[in-house]
Amino acid sequence: MSREENRLRIVRRAARELQDGFYVNLGIGIPTMVANHVPDGIDIVLQSENGLLGIGPFPSEAEVDADLINAGKQTVTIQDGGSFFGSHDSFAMIRGGHINLAILGAMQVSATGDLANWMIPGKMVKGMGGAMDLVAGVKKIIVVMDHTSKHGDPKFLPECSLPLTGTNVVDMIITNLGVFRRADHDSPFQLIELAPGVSEEDIANSTTAKYEVALEKA
């Protein structure tokens, strides 16, 4: 499959985790694409940590408003029933456990759910933004990522080698090769789905983290 097709499948799989009535924060980049694949009959509200509940679609040229942006600094719109608030209230909302789900990208995830997604030593450090607050506060964290790095190195590892964003925070990992989930933060990850054409052995060859296999029927 092409890189584009792989991304689309990851995004669609992540969208299946959305439940009716969920308040959701989507990370910058690929996670943002999940908004375009919300299943029919599922009503969700998207939060943007710069102070917006109810993100709408991108604006038309005429609607563009410098005072209405998302956390990726893109111009957006607001849906009916949405609201604006300050950053202190936005992160009180996040830290207080009021957001049901966040979908984020990752550089590395450990077998115990540690996440690294903000810093590569030796490269220019831009900052963690709101990522550390999201993983610490949101009820459920789904990571979407390529199964291995550009160089083919595993990204689901016994321990992260990169500086952490949070410890024991990831609930689910969706990659181009398969899906891992764990019941709670004391349980190991289980491989529950394989991507089409991917074998258990393919996963094992690209993964250094320990995990259980508990494949679910599609």
Added chain:
Amino acid sequence: MSREENRLRIVRRAARELQDGFYVNLGIGIPTMVANHVPDGIDIVLQSENGLLGIGPFPSEAEVDADLINAGKQTVTIQDGGSFFGSHDSFAMIRGGHINLAILGAMQVSATGDLANWMIPGKMVKGMGGAMDLVAGVKKIIVVMDHTSKHGDPKFLPECSLPLTGTNVVDMIITNLGVFRRADHDSPFQLIELAPGVSEEDIANSTTAKYEVALEKA
């Protein structure tokens, strides 16, 4: 002097501490009367800890609004330029040192500025309300009180015998007999004014706290 005249004099003396541009919180009872004696040319804003900046006069019968009360639960009005907010924001304002002055009643004040004004052991305890927050957060605390209790016992004491509202919090004491002030919370109180017809000896006879005498010319 009559009790009424004494009270009026205390209130007027307290009002002389108001400075132009001050944000002020007035305690329930006698302190509230200070609002009626703001000197000419002095513009102040009154805060009510239940969530109101810019308390106006009592309403006319037609203006009475159950949704607009002060911390004493009296119906009030709001001035132009006032604002409403929640209790959490109101006490953030108080605790954060944004109120310039609070004028409060007292049962006892100690020589080191401890204040007792919320509880008499053995009597029904109603609660401290917002008094502990006010004395902890407001920049300057003025106590207005009778110099002695109904039974003639001194109320300005070496140490408070009643449960405290706060330790080392009082900046100024205005009684029916005189005025005490201190430069800062490390300094002793100084007697700076005598009420008409009151001698230094009268004060000494009704006071067990140690204080310095530094009378100012009227």
Added chain:
Amino acid sequence: MDKVVASAAEAVADIPSGATIMAGGFGLCGIPENLIAAIRDAGPSNLTFVSNNAGVDGFGLGMLLATRQVKKMISSYVGENKEFERQFLSGELDVELTPQGTLAERIRAGGAGIPAFYTPTGYGTLVAEGKDVRYFDDQPYVMERGLTADYAIIKAWKGDRHGNLVFRKTANNFNAVMATAAKVTIAEVEELVEPGDLDPNFIHTPGIFVQRVVHGPSFEKRIERRTVRED
């Protein structure tokens, strides 16, 4: 997303005996009077209420004191209520007195994921007994814990089906902050409006904090101290 339930009775039907409930209001101003009456009618007992005040005899939380549904109050000022006094003095009712600002901040912390914070309020007084004290920049502070509840019952002016709320004048008080700190927040509103009717710039409580909305059938809005000026 429609959070509107048909009646106050339906909104409180699942509140079990022994629940901890935050109740908005300052004195009788901005209290959820319909929800309180519904809890009286539903009858759960051994309730712990977090509420700045305890109502008056026969109105507000005084209703639930009369029916002995309240086991404990966490409040800052409780002095307008003879039945309260009787139950307290006889030991039937447990009371935890908390400075008003500390109460508000504990609730704010509970809703904001802050398990504890330091405050200057109450240092050196009875309320600091048994609590950690720590110095910052040579000043002493008391550690206080965040506070959460099973339910919050609050009263708003206008609300929409998503649970967005606005409050009127000083009837906000503890309502907005309590909405953030309960597992289930139930709001009674004077006016029910449609999503989009409220200006998104000026929402006091975003809908995310509210699980149920009830359009109150009527509001007595009793006044404790009617004070008027004589013109």
Added chain:
Amino acid sequence: MDKVVASAAEAVADIPSGATIMAGGFGLCGIPENLIAAIRDAGPSNLTFVSNNAGVDGFGLGMLLATRQVKKMISSYVGENKEFERQFLSGELDVELTPQGTLAERIRAGGAGIPAFYTPTGYGTLVAEGKDVRYFDDQPYVMERGLTADYAIIKAWKGDRHGNLVFRKTANNFNAVMATAAKVTIAEVEELVEPGDLDPNFIHTPGIFVQRVVHGPSFEKRIERRTVRED
């Protein structure tokens, strides 16, 4: 009570070299662009800025990086600025990276008289190094300190002479909270109105937090990522 000053230049004239300044805005949205330009023109140096971001080359705080007036940044994300990168890598500029929510809460605490609080954010990461860790209900939390500043420069939509402010859409961000945490808060507003014009139910920043108000002469409101839908 009239807090209006005639110009941005007058409003910032007393800011000394070495001052700590909070600056509102998220990216380029809601930044106090007139006040930043006035600080550039006034020329104080060795400034510490508390700001979520550092602007872009030549706009926002990037203006003050170009003139080397900034000694240190306390920010959560600084990655849109080549001059920033150059100064940082050469050691000319000190940077303290703080999670965005911790930054917002530290400022909120500073304004609310809370010297320190516990947060789950950053536990087990680089940002927790050297900080106290404490367990509450078996979960680990990091202690963070409240943050205050000598000045806050913020941008509002409408403001009155008393300093009451309202913000527009997502241009609120850090502006409201920073107003509470500085000794001197200077607000530039798009529209200057009279006391009483703003609805007292819907004031984002009560005037008590604002010492100076400037009616901004013009607002560029540059957009970082203009993204439109194709219909």
